[in-house]
Amino acid sequence: MTPPPQFNIEESRGQARSGSFSATGKYFSTPAFAPVATAGTLKGVTTDDLKPAAFNLLLANTYHLIVRPGVETVQTLGGIHKMLNWKGLILTDSGGFQGFSLAKKSKIDPDGITFNNHVDGAPVRLTPESVILAQENMGSNIAMVLDVCAPLPSSPKKLRESVEVSIDWAKRSIAARKRSDMALFGIVQGGTDSNLRRHSATETTALNFDGYAIGGLSVGESAQDMYTTLDHTTPELPVEKIRYLMGVGRPNNIVEAVARGIDMFDCVLPTRNARNGQLFTWNGILNILRSEYKSDTRPLDVTCSCPTCKTTSRGVLRHLIKAKELNYYHHATVHNLWFMAELMAAIRSSIQDDTFSELRTKVNALFAQQ
Amino acid sequence: MTPPPQFNIEESRGQARSGSFSATGKYFSTPAFAPVATAGTLKGVTTDDLKPAAFNLLLANTYHLIVRPGVETVQTLGGIHKMLNWKGLILTDSGGFQGFSLAKKSKIDPDGITFNNHVDGAPVRLTPESVILAQENMGSNIAMVLDVCAPLPSSPKKLRESVEVSIDWAKRSIAARKRSDMALFGIVQGGTDSNLRRHSATETTALNFDGYAIGGLSVGESAQDMYTTLDHTTPELPVEKIRYLMGVGRPNNIVEAVARGIDMFDCVLPTRNARNGQLFTWNGILNILRSEYKSDTRPLDVTCSCPTCKTTSRGVLRHLIKAKELNYYHHATVHNLWFMAELMAAIRSSIQDDTFSELRTKVNALFAQQ
Numbered sequence: 001m002t003p004p005p006q007f008n009i010e011e012s013r014g015q016a017r018s019g020s021f022s023a024t025g026k027y028f029s030t031p032a033f034a035p036v037a038t039a040g041t042l043k044g045v046t047t048d049d050l051k052p053a054a055f056n057l058l059l060a061n062t063y064h065l066i067v068r069p070g071v072e073t074v075q076t077l078g079g080i081h082k083m084l085n086w087k088g089l090i091l092t093d094s095g096g097f098q099g100f101s102l103a104k105k106s107k108i109d110p111d112g113i114t115f116n117n118h119v120d121g122a123p124v125r126l127t128p129e130s131v132i133l134a135q136e137n138m139g140s141n142i143a144m145v146l147d148v149c150a151p152l153p154s155s156p157k158k159l160r161e162s163v164e165v166s167i168d169w170a171k172r173s174i175a176a177r178k179r180s181d182m183a184l185f186g187i188v189q190g191g192t193d194s195n196l197r198r199h200s201a202t203e204t205t206a207l208n209f210d211g212y213a214i215g216g217l218s219v220g221e222s223a224q225d226m227y228t229t230l231d232h233t234t235p236e237l238p239v240e241k242i243r244y245l246m247g248v249g250r251p252n253n254i255v256e257a258v259a260r261g262i263d264m265f266d267c268v269l270p271t272r273n274a275r276n277g278q279l280f281t282w283n284g285i286l287n288i289l290r291s292e293y294k295s296d297t298r299p300l301d302v303t304c305s306c307p308t309c310k311t312t313s314r315g316v317l318r319h320l321i322k323a324k325e326l327n328y329y330h331h332a333t334v335h336n337l338w339f340m341a342e343l344m345a346a347i348r349s350s351i352q353d354d355t356f357s358e359l360r361t362k363v364n365a366l367f368a369q370q
Numbered sequence: 371m372t373p374p375p376q377f378n379i380e381e382s383r384g385q386a387r388s389g390s391f392s393a394t395g396k397y398f399s400t401p402a403f404a405p406v407a408t409a410g411t412l413k414g415v416t417t418d419d420l421k422p423a424a425f426n427l428l429l430a431n432t433y434h435l436i437v438r439p440g441v442e443t444v445q446t447l448g449g450i451h452k453m454l455n456w457k458g459l460i461l462t463d464s465g466g467f468q469g470f471s472l473a474k475k476s477k478i479d480p481d482g483i484t485f486n487n488h489v490d491g492a493p494v495r496l497t498p499e500s501v502i503l504a505q506e507n508m509g510s511n512i513a514m515v516l517d518v519c520a521p522l523p524s525s526p527k528k529l530r531e532s533v534e535v536s537i538d539w540a541k542r543s544i545a546a547r548k549r550s551d552m553a554l555f556g557i558v559q560g561g562t563d564s565n566l567r568r569h570s571a572t573e574t575t576a577l578n579f580d581g582y583a584i585g586g587l588s589v590g591e592s593a594q595d596m597y598t599t600l601d602h603t604t605p606e607l608p609v610e611k612i613r614y615l616m617g618v619g620r621p622n623n624i625v626e627a628v629a630r631g632i633d634m635f636d637c638v639l640p641t642r643n644a645r646n647g648q649l650f651t652w653n654g655i656l657n658i659l660r661s662e663y664k665s666d667t668r669p670l671d672v673t674c675s676c677p678t679c680k681t682t683s684r685g686v687l688r689h690l691i692k693a694k695e696l697n698y699y700h701h702a703t704v705h706n707l708w709f710m711a712e713l714m715a716a717i718r719s720s721i722q723d724d725t726f727s728e729l730r731t732k733v734n735a736l737f738a739q740q
Contacts, residue, residue, distance in 0.1 A: 041690055041697045048677065069664070069689040076665040077685040085681040294439070295446040307418065311455040315447040319439040320411055326699055327411045 005142075005183035005210040007242040007263075011352050015234065015261035018351040021211070021242050023141045023183045026089050028056035030242065031258045031351075033249065033344045034091055034266040035337055039064045040074065040083040043271055044333030047086045053306075053341040056088040059266040062134055062144075063095035067117040067124055071134045079139030091266070092140040095126045096147035096166075096187070097247065100219060108148055110165060128172035136179045144213065145173035147187040152220040159191045162216070167203045174207050183210040185244060191216055192225045194232035201236035211242035214262070218247045223369070227256050234261040251280065251343055252367035255360040258347055270340045274332035277321055280339040284366040286314075288332070293318045306338035375512075375553035375580040377612040377633075381722050385604065385631035388721040391581070391612050393511045393553045396459050398426035400612065401628045401721075403619065403714045404461055404636040405707055409434045410444065410453040413641055414703030417456045423676075423711040426458040429636040432504055432514075433465035437487040437494055441504045449509030461636070462510040465496045466517035466536075466557070467617065470589060478518055480535060498542035506549045514583065515543035517557040522590040529561040532586070537573045544577050553580040555614060561586055562595045564602035571606035581612035584632070588617045593739070597626050604631040621650065621713055622737035625730040628717055640710050644702035647691055650709040654736040656684075658702070663688045676708030 002024055009019040020027045034057040035042060035050070042050065042058070060080055065071065077083055080090055099106050099113045106115045112127035128146045135143035146169050148162040166189045177184055186209035190196030205212060214233055217226045230245070237243055242263045248254065249267020257265070270280065277289040281301035286293075288300075299309035300317070308317075308331040320328035343363070350356040372394055379389040390397045404427040405412060405420070412420065412428070430450055435441065447453055450460055469476050469483045476485045482497035498516045505513035516539045518532040536559045547554055556579035560566030575582060584603055587596045600615070607613055612633045618624065619637020627635070640650065647659040651671035656663075658670075669679035670687070678687075678701040690698035713733070720726040 039689075039693045039695060040686075041693075041695045044696045046681075046697055046700065048681065068693060069685075073665055073685065073689070077667060077683060077689075082683075083686050083689075295443055297447060311416075311418065313447060313452075315439075315443065316410075316453050319409075319443070319447075319453075323409045323411075323438060325409060325411045326414045326696065327416055329696055330416065330700070 002181040004180065007211065007240065009240070013351050013354055013356050014259065016258050016351050016356050017261065017263065018348045019263070021264070023089060024181050026056070026087075026141070028089055029348055030263040031254070031344055031347050032057055032264045033254070033340050034059040034264065035271065035340070036061075036266055036268045037084055038268070039068065040080055042084075042333075044275065044329040045337065047084055049307075049330075049334060050337060053338050054345070055337070055341055057091060057264070058084065058086060058088065059091045059093065060084070060138075060140075061095075061098070062092045062131055062138070063098040063115070063124070063126065065138060066095070066126075066134055067119055071137050074138045081139055089141040090139075091142040092135045092138065092144065093246070094131045094135070094144040094146040094187075096144070096215070097149050100149040100151060103151070108165075110168070112146070128169040129176040132173050132176040132184075136177075136182060140182055142183040142185060142211070144185050145170045145187055145209075147189055147215055149189065149216050149219065150191055152191055152216070152225075154191055156193070159193055159196055162191075163189050163196050163200045167200065170204055170207055170209075174209075185209050185211040185213050187213040187215040187246070188233060188237070189216045190233075192221055192229050194229070197229060197233045198236050201233060205236070205238055205241075209241070211244060212237045213244040213246050215246045217245065218253070218267075223253060223256070226253065227260065230257055230260040230262065237261075249340070250367060252364045254343070255347065255363045258351075259356070259360055270336040271333050274336040275329050277332070279332060280336050282366070288314065288317050288321055300335055301339075304335065304338060304342075306335050308332070308335040308338075372551040374550065377581065377610065379610070383721050383724055383726050384629065386628050386721050386726050387631065387633065388718045389633070391634070393459060394551050396426070396457075396511070398459055399718055400633040401624070401714055401717050402427055402634045403624070403710050404429040404634065405641065405710070406431075406636055406638045407454055408638070409438065410450055412454075412703075414645065414699040415707065417454055419677075419700075419704060420707060423708050424715070425707070425711055427461060427634070428454065428456060428458065429461045429463065430454070430510075431465075431468070432462045432501055432508070433468040433485070433494070433496065435508060436465070436496075436504055437489050441507050444508045451509055459511040460509075461512040462505045462508065462514065463616070464501045464505070464514040464516040466514070466585070467519050470519040470521060473521070478535075480538070482516070498539040499546040502543050502546040502554075506547075506552060510552055512553040512555060512581070514555050515540045515557055515579075517559060517585055519559065519586050519589065520561055522561055522586070522595075524561055526563070529563055529566055532561075533559050533566050533570045537570065540574055540577055540579075544579075555579050555581040555583050557583040557585040557616070558603060558607070559586045560603075562591055562599050564599070567599060567603045568606050571603060575606070575608055575611075579611070581614060582607045583614040583616050585616045587615065588623070588637075593623060593626070596623065597630065600627055600630040600632065607631075619710070620737060622734045624713070625717065625733045628721075629726070629730055640706040641703050644706040645699050647702070649702060650706050652736070658684065658687050658691055670705055671709075674705065674708060674712075676705050678702070678705040678708075
C-alpha cells in the first residue's frame, strides 16, 4: 500500500523550518526549489544532467501538456515521469496561472477557464474537475487545484471575486480527486489584501489539503509587498502542513520567504535568466554578455563545483552566447540550477545549524535589487 | 620531443584500408569521421557527452573562429582544445570551403579570399599564410591549406583556375608553416574532371604533405560523379599517406569512399540532419516529425546503446521537436553521432575481419537515395 503524502518538520528557527515531504515513497528535503519542466522537459539540461545536483522535485505545467502533446499521449508514452526520465517527485500546476500569464488568450468564468491555446489557437477548456483528472492521468505526485490568479494591481472587486471563485473551485477539486497517493495542494489567493488573504486561507485550510500554496504573488507587486503579504498569510496556514510559494525563484526572495515560513518554491527564473546571460554566483549576478568577460579565463564562480565551472571559462561562455550556440544554453542552465541546488542546501543546513540569519543577510546583500 | 605526425595502415582489403593517424602523441583510428564544431563548440552536445562514443577527432572552422571570437581571443582563452574541453585531436579547415559556401559574401583573387563576414559584414582577408598562422596560433593538430573550392558544375576554365591557384597556395602554405608538430594536409581539387584531378594530385603530392584531402566534392554533383571522381583521384595519391574526403558524411557515401581508399571524413550532415528530424538508424533514416511516431514508445533504434535510445522514446522525441525544445536537439544529436561512431567502428572492424563488402552492401541498401 502506498503511504499517504507526509510532511515532517525537523528543525524550526523563528518562522523558518527545515524538513522533508514524501509522497509515493519518494521525498524531497525542505526548503526545496523545483526546476520547471514546462512541456514535460527541462530547457537546456536533461534530468540525467541534473542528477548530481540532487534535486528531488520538478514542476511540469498541466496547461502546456494538455495543449501539447495532450494528456492521452502523455499517458500512452508512460506518464510524465517516463517522459522526463525522472525517478524523483513531480509537481504539476493546474493551469490557473496561465489564466493570468496568457490573459489575452483566456477567459475566466465561474465554472472554469477557456483558452485559445498558444500553439494553434484551438480552444482549451479547464475546469476544477478536468485539471484534477488530467494531473491524475499524467501521473503527477503533487497536484494543484485550479485557481484564479489576479494580476497586481487589481480592483478590490476583482480580487474578491478571484478569491471566492478559487474557494469554490478548491471544494470542487477535493470532490473530484480519485487518487489518494497523489498529494493535492490548495492555493491561497487575495493579492496584497490581508483580509482577503485571511479569508482565503481560512476557507482553503478548512478543506484539509496535503499542503498549501500561496499564489498570486510575484505578479507585479514590489518585493516589500510580497513580504508583507507573506507576513499576513503564513500565520493563517497550519504549522504542520507544507507551504509553497508559487512562481518565486530569485535567491533574495527565497530567503525572505523561508524566513516567513515557506517550505517550497518553483520558478523559471534561474533557467530563463541563464538563457538570457544572467548567471547566479556567490558574488551576485554576473551578466556574461558584458565585454569585460571576453578574454576572462576564470570560471563563473571559483567556489562552484558544477560541470560548467569545471570545464568552461567566462570567455568561452561569452563567445557561445554571442554566437547563440546551443551549448551556451546548456552550460548556463547547468550552472544556475547547480547554484539553486547549492542555495537550497545551504538554507537547509543553516536552519539546522542555526546560522540562517547570517545566510539570509548574505543572500540579500548579493541579490536584492541591484 | 613531440613525434611527427604519422599514419599507419594495419589492414587493406582492395582499396579499403584501416589503421591509425597520430599527431602530438594522440591518435585516431581510421576510417574516421570527425564531428564538426564550427565555432569552437559542437551543436547540441558537449565534448563530455561525446566521450563514451569514442570519437578522437573533431573539426573546427578557421574562418568562423577568425570572425568570432577572433584568433587572439582563442589564444587568450587557452586555444581550441581548452575552448572545446577536448583532449583528442582537432582538425581545422582553412576557410577555402567558405569561399564556396559563402560565395555571395566573398571574392577570390590570386592572392587570397576576401569576405564580408556573415556576422557583421566586416571585411576578413584570408591568405595561404594567414590561415596557416591562424591554425598554428589556435593550437590545431591537423591544419589544412587554403584552397579554391569551385562549385559544380563550373566551366572548364574556372575549374582549371581553381586548381592552379590551389597549387600555388599549397606551395605558399608549406613555406609559411612553422610548427612541425602540427600536421598539414594538402587538398586536391579539379571538380569531376579526371585530368584536372590528376594534375592537381601530382602537383600537390610533390609537396610532401602529411596527408591529402580531396576537396570540391559533395558540392552539387551526383553521388555517381563523386564516386567516379574518387576512382580517378585516389590512385594518384601516395598509398602510405592518409586520405581525407572533405564534407562527406552520408553513411552510403562514406562506405563507397572507403571502398575507394578514403581514410577520413567530416561533415555537418549527421548533426544538422538530427536537428531537422532526420535520424540515422540501422533501419535507415527515420523522420521523427512523422505523425506515426506520436505515441510510439520504442527507442529510435532498438539496437542502439546511445543515451537517447536508453532514455527517450520516439513519441517523446516527436513531442520535443514539435515543441522546439532544446532537449530535442540534444537527444537527436547524441543519437546521430553515436550512430556515426558505431558506423565507423563497424567499418574498421569489417576491414579487419574481411567483411567490409557485406557492410558496404548493407549501408548502401539503407541509405542510398530513398
